[in-house]
Amino acid sequence: MLTKEKVLEALRDVKDPEINRSLVELNMIRDIQIEGTTISLTVVLTISGCPLKAKIEDDVVSALKALGAEEVKLQFGAMTDEERAALSAQLRGNQTHNMTPGKTPLLNPILDKDSATTFIAITSGKGGVGKSTVTVNLAVALARLGKKVGIIDADIYGFSVPDMMNIDQRPTVIGETILPVEKQNVKVMSMGFFVEDNAPVIWRGPMLGKMLRNFFTEVHWGEELDYLLLDLPPGTGDMALDVHTMIPQSMEIVVTTPHPTAAFVAARAGAMAKRTGHEILGVVENMAWYEAKDGSKEYVFGRGGGAKLAETLTCDLLAQIPLGQPENHPSEPDYSPSVYKQDSPIGQIYLDMAKRVAQKCETQA
Structure with missing residues (x-):
């Protein structure tokens, strides 16, 4: 009955x-x-x-x-508005007991020193090397391994993660609480969700830092994440410095192309990480080669940049990723224009890289 x-x-x-x-x-x-x-x-x-x-x-x-x-x-x-306010308070409630007195309470205390979340900042010396592509595909690959993963699109001037993952949904806002959008089993928060019609963001450094902090203090990430990836803006400017200051426990992956100049510039981003006490997980060489139909490799942007950078920064070369367009179609469920399928050759490279990253993080933890 x-x-x-x-x-x-x-x-x-x-x-x-x-x-x-x-x-x-x-x-x-x-x-x-x-x-x-x-x-x-x-x-x-x-x-x-x-x-x-x-x-x-x-x-x-x-x-x-x-x-x-x-x-x-x-x-x-x-x-009702009152019920939403109560729910927002409920989501925040009882999560501040381990915070230092006087600090701003966190929705999910992932920034606390006792948090089990591993922060991985993806950085580069210059734009156009595929840093965001690496971020998105590494996040999806980690999720395919069964990890709980989030992305903060911290490249606030050049946000691209929502478009790369084909996210047209806005985050749900409950009172003062923001819920990240989930795609491909990855939770995403980006400045792109709050900008109309791809409008430019004309802000100075302090405002950008405040927005980044809001991504931590006002976003409810749900159950504790295993990994939170931060897609940093290129270079060593205000936003990169804010991340280094705000998350002293974060580790870094430096993305470059094989071109010697790109690797030379990327070394600055790696040097900044070291000077601020952050550990470098490794280097990713993107656009490493182009594989022709006959199976031969054409090194369009030169050779050796990734290995040279890894040597300079005294770290591992995590992966060399060739040029290639993901074979996705808009009619497919969970269509994401920049995410490689798991069974594709490049998808397998990202999966192998995710395994290496997870192993290195878990060993160091």
Whole structure:
């Protein structure tokens, strides 16, 4: 026999996909009515235009039919401003006990010295070497290994991660809490979510630093991440310095092309990391070669830049990634124009690199 108690118990395992908490725990299940094998109920969403409404509906219906319901009549509502404020406070609550007195409370204390999250900053000496491509594909590869991964697109002037991952959804905002957008099992936060029509960001350094800090203090990353990748702007300017100051425990990957000049410039970014006490995980040589149809390799941008840079910085050459366009089609589910498929040759290179990165991080931890 179906009862309200059994319905609630069945829905305890159904989670809000953005918050990753039970709908029952979040008090989102209301007005349960049972007539024989028909269950009627209301799900109160965080916002009226919740982008994952369809998934919530599918999960609720599946859970109740597995319980024995033959028909599920589901209605949707939206939280009031007061309920959203209370939820925002609930998400923040009880996560500040290990913070130093006087510091700003963190939504998810990933910046705390005791956090288990590994920060990996992806940097380069100059633009145009594929730093963001490496960031996105390394993040997806780590997620394919079963890791919980996030990306902060800290290149606030040149944000590109949302476009590279084909994310057209805006983050959900609950009170003062921002929920990152998830794609390819990677949680993403970017300045691009808050800019209309690809408008330029005309800000000075202090404002950029404040926005970056908001990505930590106001974003609810959910359960603790294994890895949080930061796509830094190229060079050694304000944003890179802010990251080095804000996250003293972060490690770095330096991206270059094989060209000697690119490697020479990239050495500055690596030197900055060392001077600020950050460990360099290794170097990635992007655009290493182009493989022709006959299998021969053409070294379009020269050879040896990555190995030379790794030698200069006294670190490993993590990967050499050839030129190649991902073979994706917009009709495919989870289409991302810049993400290589796992079974593609370049996708396998990224997967191997992710294994090396994870092994190095876990050994050093």
